[in-house]
Amino acid sequence: MFGFGRRELATPVVDIHSHLIPGIDDGVRTLEQSIEVIRKFVEIGYAKAITTPHIHPNYPNSKDSILNGLESLQNRLHEENIDFEIEAAAEYFVDEVFMKKVNRNENILSFGSNYVLVESSFLNKPLFFESCLFDLQSKGYLPVLAHPERYRFLEGDLEWLYELKKMGVFFQVTISSFAGFYGKMPQKIAKTLFEKNMIDFLGSDLHRFEQIHFLEEGLRNQMVKKLSKSQFLRNASLS
Numbered sequence: 001m002f003g004f005g006r007r008e009l010a011t012p013v014v015d016i017h018s019h020l021i022p023g024i025d026d027g028v029r030t031l032e033q034s035i036e037v038i039r040k041f042v043e044i045g046y047a048k049a050i051t052t053p054h055i056h057p058n059y060p061n062s063k064d065s066i067l068n069g070l071e072s073l074q075n076r077l078h079e080e081n082i083d084f085e086i087e088a089a090a091e092y093f094v095d096e097v098f099m100k101k102v103n104r105n106e107n108i109l110s111f112g113s114n115y116v117l118v119e120s121s122f123l124n125k126p127l128f129f130e131s132c133l134f135d136l137q138s139k140g141y142l143p144v145l146a147h148p149e150r151y152r153f154l155e156g157d158l159e160w161l162y163e164l165k166k167m168g169v170f171f172q173v174t175i176s177s178f179a180g181f182y183g184k185m186p187q188k189i190a191k192t193l194f195e196k197n198m199i200d201f202l203g204s205d206l207h208r209f210e211q212i213h214f215l216e217e218g219l220r221n222q223m224v225k226k227l228s229k230s231q232f233l234r235n236a237s238l239s
């Protein structure tokens with residue numbers, strides 16, 4: 001299922017990765033900026049976004065900071081009469097702080113059928129990442145790796161990703177990666193993951209209005225169009 005906001009775009013109806021709660025991470029700074037992005041989301045065919053602020057050493061958000069910000073944003077959407085559904089989860093940086101939360105059975109911000117969006121350092125291959133995700137799974141969560149195509153430490157070697165896939169980790173590829181927004185290597189890895197049917201979710205990972213142009217470029221990509229129509233893509237299951 002996909003939107004028809006613009007005829008040439010095949011927009012998944014639900015976005016699962018963005019930074020649209022103002023002022024709490026490296027995403028939008030103000031409610032006005034958030035509204036500006038969401039108006040554009042509606043125009044290009046999205047009906048809903050599950051926005052995912054960072055919970056990261058640089059942005060130590062809590063469930064409260066995220067849900068309070070979500071409420072303000074929802075109120076503003078209502079005031080502006082914008083027909084768009086927005087929920088919040090988080091993009092968790094997998095580190096000791098995160099694992100303590102998992103092992104203490106703290107409530108982890110998840111979406112859909114208990115999916116949890118996770119990321120790692122881009123530069124250094126994380127130690128214990130697999131065992132962390134295994135612990136997360138054993139607590140009943142379904143880890144979704146954010147932008148597997150962008151981890152620079154892979155240097156084109158996808159073995160780490162294949163291992164995660166074998167463990168049952170879901171993959172969220174960022175739409176603008178298909179248009180080369182992050183460079184040649186992420187574009188190439190996105191293509192390989194597409195060819196190997198390893199993409200479970202598409203996401204915008206939108207941080208600011210200026211990135212919309214690249215998102216639209218990605219939405220014109222033939223692989224993205226095929227994925228958006230594919231029954232294997234899980235975005236529509238969250239509508």
Ligand SMILES: [Fe+2]
Pocket residue numbers: 017018019091146205
């Ligand atoms: Fe992100």
